[in-house]
Amino acid sequence: MASFVSTHLFLQLLLAISFFHFSSAARRLAESDATQQPLLFQYHNGPLLTGKIAINLIWYGKFKPSQRAIISDFITSLSSSTPPTATQTSVATWWKTTDKYYHLSNSKKPSALALSLGTQIVEETYSLGKSLSNQQIVALASKGGQKNAINIVLTSADVAVEGFCMSKCGTHGSSKGASVDGKSYKFAYIWVGNSETQCPGQCAWPFHQPIYGPQGPPLVAPNNDVGLDGMVVNLASLLAETATNPFGNGYFQGPKEAPLEAASACPGVYGKGAYPGYAGDLLVDPTTGASYNANGANGRKYLLPALFDPSTQTCSTLV
Template identity: 65%
Template sequence: MKKAGKKQTNVVLANQVSDNNYSIGKKLTKSQISELAHVANSKPGGLTFVLTAQDVAVEGFCMSNCGFHGSDTKLKSAFIWVGNSVTQCPGQCAWPFHKPIYGPQTTPLGAPNVDVGLDGMIVNLASLLAGTVTNPFGNGYFIGSAGAPLEAASACPGVYGKGAYPGYDGELLVDSVTGASYNGFGVSGRKYLLPALFDPNTSQCSTIV
């Protein structure tokens, strides 16, 4: 296990760029994702999110990952990529809002924003954001080997509320009107489901609720 020292991080939301014309196509490699991140933000110290639509295929998507994070050590910048899985592999990358490909076929949770693909992206984005903040360049906090690290959220797969176990996401809050499950609030009271984070002080997964 490796641990990074304590350091305050300030986040400032910058610009947003959309590529509605799919300028480099709908089949992307990991290196192209890195290039897109660099084009969107080439400033030192930045964190770029690359989000792809449901009709865009990315190398490794659905087969080995639902998203990933990378970095440019020269610029000391990082990026996160997450894809919309709703038409490609919702059972793998949009659980628990869709029945899983493997394991107990429990009833899916209601998506808090009534969009299985988008809410699945939020879960994956939150998980990768936690990993990027704590291990941006591969020498920060992680458990296991550097080649296949378990980071702050990926060390707690499928855990969203207290009492979670494989196939059961834990005790969550439920919207009385829509029946959707959530555990966190965003801007303007929007509801989200966010993953648990591994607490190195207790060696347990810490949940919001």
């Protein structure tokens, strides 16, 4: 069973009056310094992910090779050794915001986290059916390596998952794995679903018209795939939260059962000037018209969410 699960917040939560503290965090970048109220993140003294960690991908359902490449290139981009030019922003630069959590948790000897693309498991036969429970997601995640690993389950557009589109776009958590070399380890896992046909207005915004709130025009997806580009947004959020709060006792604010974490503290923010219904001032590809804020491996472009910077207590964006 998962010891900790965090859901990526829907855009509708950003816009709902009853969740005002979420929307005020999203507007933080548009407010003046004089009016900003700091969001106090707490470190709960638990371990963060450290060392060399393999990211294993478990593909459940039908995905085209070109779709799998969008995700695998994103994972590879996290640790790219090629520095961006002076006019470029990169996925690796975005990921470096998580380093600040490590420095604050252990200022005397900060630990390093090195991510790499691990194994990929393709499960196209729907062995567990097309309607999955949370327990079945954990079972699928356990197919990946269970030591020094993050196992990511990605479900295709025709697969329903418990709570998907009703309360979540994805989850992260941890589970006790099998014994390795006589020792039992916890492994971290993530699940993200392709929302293209089920709820793109909730889980693929800003690449699709939102169901609630301001009805601005949707942005052009940088990889020309609304479902997969939406998955990248949710995966990026959950990956940052997995690194900084893998077992439920790392960095978060609020109750453990419904915490604000590194990305969920900044919902709907992708660039400076963001406000409800507007993702922010982004870069635009002059050829395709696609909106993005990060360059990745193999010439990829991605739109990545703002992350909460614990050193400044504000939401940090690439552009």
